[in-house]
Amino acid sequence: AYMHQIMGLSVLEKQLKETLQLDNIIIVPGNSDEQERVKQEMGKACATFLRENIEEAGTIAVTGGTTIAAVAEMMTPFDKASCLFVPARGGIGEKEENQANTIAAKMARQAKGDYRLLYVPDPLSESSYRTMIEEPAVIDILQIIQGSDIVLHGIGDAITMAKRRKTSNEIIGKLQQEEAVSEAFGYYFNDAGEVVHKVKTIGLHLDDLTGSSHSVITVAGGRSKARAITSYLKQGRSDLLITDEAAAETILRDN
Ligand code: BG6
Numbered sequence: 001a002y003m004h005q006i007m008g009l010s011v012l013e014k015q016l017k018e019t020l021q022l023d024n025i026i027i028v029p030g031n032s033d034e035q036e037r038v039k040q041e042m043g044k045a046c047a048t049f050l051r052e053n054i055e056e057a058g059t060i061a062v063t064g065g066t067t068i069a070a071v072a073e074m075m076t077p078f079d080k081a082s083c084l085f086v087p088a089r090g091g092i093g094e095k096e097e098n099q100a101n102t103i104a105a106k107m108a109r110q111a112k113g114d115y116r117l118l119y120v121p122d123p124l125s126e127s128s129y130r131t132m133i134e135e136p137a138v139i140d141i142l143q144i145i146q147g148s149d150i151v152l153h154g155i156g157d158a159i160t161m162a163k164r165r166k167t168s169n170e171i172i173g174k175l176q177q178e179e180a181v182s183e184a185f186g187y188y189f190n191d192a193g194e195v196v197h198k199v200k201t202i203g204l205h206l207d208d209l210t211g212s213s214h215s216v217i218t219v220a221g222g223r224s225k226a227r228a229i230t231s232y233l234k235q236g237r238s239d240l241l242i243t244d245e246a247a248a249e250t251i252l253r254d255n
Pocket residue numbers: 063064065066067068094098153154155156157161183184185186
C-alpha cells in the first residue's frame with residue numbers, strides 16, 4: 001500500500017506540473033484542511049528540501065501564516081550552511097503567532113541561523129509609509145530583504161485571509177466585487193492571477209519576485225485552497241510548490 005501511494009503521488013505530481021506549468025512540485029498525502037498532521041508533513045517536506053539543498057550561507061525571506069509556521073516547526077539545521085532569516089514584508093494584520101517576524105525568529109532558532117526583524121506599524125498609513133522608508137534602520141533591513149536568496153511563502157483563500165486579518169467591510173466588499181480568490185504576502189488576486197488589492201506595508205513587492213535573483217518556494221495545501229493556488233500561479237512566479245494530495249486532485253479536476 002505504501003509503494004502504491006508513493007507511485008500514485010508521483011503520477012499526480014507529473015500531471016500537476018503540466019497543468020500548472022511548474023517544473024518542481026512535491027505532493028504529500030492527505031488533506032491539510034482536515035488533518036493538522038498533513039500541514040506538518042508539508043512543513044517537513046519543505047524543511048528537508050532546504051536542509052539538503054542549501055549549499056552556502058544566504059538569506060531566506062519568509063511570509064507569515066499557519067503553513068509557514070509549520071515549516072518553522074519542522075526546521076532543523078541545514079547540512080552545509082546556516083542562513084539569515086528575515087520577514088518578507090511588514091505587518092499585514094496577522095495574529096502574533098502567524099506573523100512573518102515571529103516565524104523568521106523561530107526558523108532561525110530551529111535551524112541555528114540568525115534573524116533580523118522588520119518593525120512596521122500595522123496597518124500602515126500612506127504618510128507613515130513615506131516616513132518609515134526614509135529611516136536608516138528600515139533602509140538597512142529592506143536591503144537585506146530585497147537581496148534575499150530564497151523567498152518562502154504561503155497562499156491563502158482571499159476572503160478567508162481578509163476576514164482573518166480583520167479587514168474592513170469596505171475592503172471585503174471591494175475584494176468580493178473584484179472577485180478576489182487568492183492572497184499571498186498581502187496581495188490579493190483574481191482567477192486570472194491579476195492583483196486586485198494590496199495591503200500597504202513595506203518589504204518585498206510582487207515585482208521583486210519576477211526577476212531571477214530569488215528562488216521562490218511556495219507552500220500551500222488543502223482542498224479549500226485549490227482555486228487560490230491555481231489563481232496565484234497564473235502569474236506569480238514559483239520555483240517549487242509544496243502542496244497536498246487534496247489540493248492537487250481538486251486542481252486537476254477543475255482545470
Ligand atoms: C500569510 C501569508 O501570512 O499566510 C500569505 O502572508 C498566505 O502569503 C497566508 O496567504 C496563508 O496562511 P495559512 O494560515 O493558510 O498558511
